[in-house]
Amino acid sequence: MTTETPAPAVELHGARLAYGDRTLWSGLDLEVAPGEFVAVLGPNGSGKTSLLKMLLGQVPLTAGTAHIAGSPVRLGNPNVGYIPQQKSMDEGLPLRGRDLVGLGVDGHRWGTGLRNRRSRNAVVDAAITEVGAQSYADAPVGSLSGGEQQRLRVAQALVGDPRVLLCDEPLLSLDLANQHRVSDLINRRRVGHGTAVLFVTHEINPILPLVDRVLYLVDGRFRIGTAAEVMTSEVLSELYQTDVEVLHVRGRLVVVGTGDAIDALGGAGELRTDCAHHEDHA
Ligand SMILES: Nc1ncnc2c1ncn2[C@@H]1O[C@H](COP(=O)(O)OP(=O)(O)OP(=O)(O)O)[C@@H](O)[C@H]1O
Numbered sequence: 341m342t343t344e345t346p347a348p349a350v351e352l353h354g355a356r357l358a359y360g361d362r363t364l365w366s367g368l369d370l371e372v373a374p375g376e377f378v379a380v381l382g383p384n385g386s387g388k389t390s391l392l393k394m395l396l397g398q399v400p401l402t403a404g405t406a407h408i409a410g411s412p413v414r415l416g417n418p419n420v421g422y423i424p425q426q427k428s429m430d431e432g433l434p435l436r437g438r439d440l441v442g443l444g445v446d447g448h449r450w451g452t453g454l455r456n457r458r459s460r461n462a463v464v465d466a467a468i469t470e471v472g473a474q475s476y477a478d479a480p481v482g483s484l485s486g487g488e489q490q491r492l493r494v495a496q497a498l499v500g501d502p503r504v505l506l507c508d509e510p511l512l513s514l515d516l517a518n519q520h521r522v523s524d525l526i527n528r529r530r531v532g533h534g535t536a537v538l539f540v541t542h543e544i545n546p547i548l549p550l551v552d553r554v555l556y557l558v559d560g561r562f563r564i565g566t567a568a569e570v571m572t573s574e575v576l577s578e579l580y581q582t583d584v585e586v587l588h589v590r591g592r593l594v595v596v597g598t599g600d601a602i603d604a605l606g607g608a609g610e611l612r613t614d615c616a617h618h619e620d621h622a
């Protein structure tokens with residue numbers, strides 16, 4: 341018997357993650373549909389990166405279950421693409437851009453012996469072209485700008501055509517043009533291939549037009565819903581257990597009063613020039 345509906349891209353039931361006696365979150369139920377874009381928000385230390393690492397099979401759940409495309413989470417799952425929290429690469433790193441992208445292919449296929457190098461190279465070339473990195477694919481990655489490196493990381497995460505793309509603050513330290521470019525690339529893959537996206541960020545405004553749902557984690561509490569449902573003064577005040585105000589300023593959300601870095605969701609952003617740039621995303 342076949343079913344019409346594909347398995348959820350990500351499925352969590354009663355998920356709990358603790359380090360020692362410190363619980364980051366528990367009772368987390370979440371089904372992410374193929375092609376769905378979920379923004380994961382929350383202050384520093386709320387367990388966003390840990391959630392991605394659990395889905396990568398690097399950190400075990402303390403309780404509950406987690407599935408990717410119908411199978412239990414496991415290390416090296418080719419159905420999962422990952423863009424890690426950005427670190428600039430060592431200038432002396434003896435790695436070219438295309439080697440970095442190639443790791444996204446080979447990483448899942450150790451032990452299969454000599455594979456067809458031509459088709460592997462074609463897959464890598466296609467990913468490099470998709471992110472527009474042809475002109476610097478053969479340069480040492482350490483010599484590239486942050487935006488160029490990030491586009492290669494996106495190519496590496498996408499080269500295996502994963503069902504789920506896990507992105508950990510992928511726009512951090514990118515200028516506006518590159519924020520656009522990177523979020524467009526991710527969104528195009530989501531629309532074209534039905535890839536589900538979990539997107540950790542402290543800055544929701546640049547991706548607001550793409551977001552289907554928000555998972556907002558604060559100190560063990562969480563809310564899941566559309567941005568309109570979650571990004572309200574009432575919900576955030578409850579999550580932060582203090583008066584938080586969500587303002588709507590020229591199509592952007594400005595969050596005031598969380599007392600931590602999440603103010604960067606809008607408060608600090610107002611000082612930057614990133615307003616009204618996401619209209620052309622659609
Ligand atoms: N392997 C580990 N062992 C013990 N504690 C850990 C481990 N990994 C992370 N933690 C702790 O768990 C908490 C959540 O970490 P995590 O990296 O998931 O936060 P985050 O929400 O991604 O924060 P940020 O916004 O700063 O990136 C932190 O307090 C961190 O110190």
Ligand SMILES: [Mg+2]
Binds near residue numbers: 388389390425508
């Ligand atoms: Mg993190």
